[in-house]
Amino acid sequence: MVNLDVYRKRLERIEELLSELSEYSGRGAIIIVEGKRDILSLKRLGIEGNFELATRHSLFNFSERIAGLGSEVVILTDWDRRGDLLAVKLSEYFENFGLKPELQIRNKLRLMSQKEIKDVESLYTYVSRLKLKTGSCFEQDLP
Numbered sequence: 001m002v003n004l005d006v007y008r009k010r011l012e013r014i015e016e017l018l019s020e021l022s023e024y025s026g027r028g029a030i031i032i033v034e035g036k037r038d039i040l041s042l043k044r045l046g047i048e049g050n051f052e053l054a055t056r057h058s059l060f061n062f063s064e065r066i067a068g069l070g071s072e073v074v075i076l077t078d079w080d081r082r083g084d085l086l087a088v089k090l091s092e093y094f095e096n097f098g099l100k101p102e103l104q105i106r107n108k109l110r111l112m113s114q115k116e117i118k119d120v121e122s123l124y125t126y127v128s129r130l131k132l133k134t135g136s137c138f139e140q141d142l143p
Helices: 004-026 036-044 059-068 081-096 104-113 120-134 136-141
Strands: 030-033 050-053 073-075
Touching: 004 030, 004 073, 004 104, 004 120, 030 036, 036 050, 036 120, 059 081, 073 081, 073 104, 104 120, 120 136
Parallel strands: 030 050, 030 073
Antiparallel strands: none
């Protein structure tokens, strides 16, 4: 059985990353995900902002259009093989257009959760499970 402190620490780190993502979003950054369920999961976690789906367009044209907006970009593709390839390709295109995308949030989420989940759409459920295991969900409900 895993020690409760391990779950608490993991939850704390994930919440820090979500807070960082929220800060990017608050500054007008574009958050790039793969699907509509990814957006729903992030919104349920309190992340609002400008989401773009990378899977609906030619990646070159998509990257060119997003780079032309002049906003910060956070790549938050899934951490499966397809998501990894997509993140690398998008990153290359954005850099060619003179934009340095944020990839650290994705990479850290991947490291913290890769044995448990492999995609952004599962993030809300995963965080909820961690809160339940640690009893954290009850702390927020107190006045």
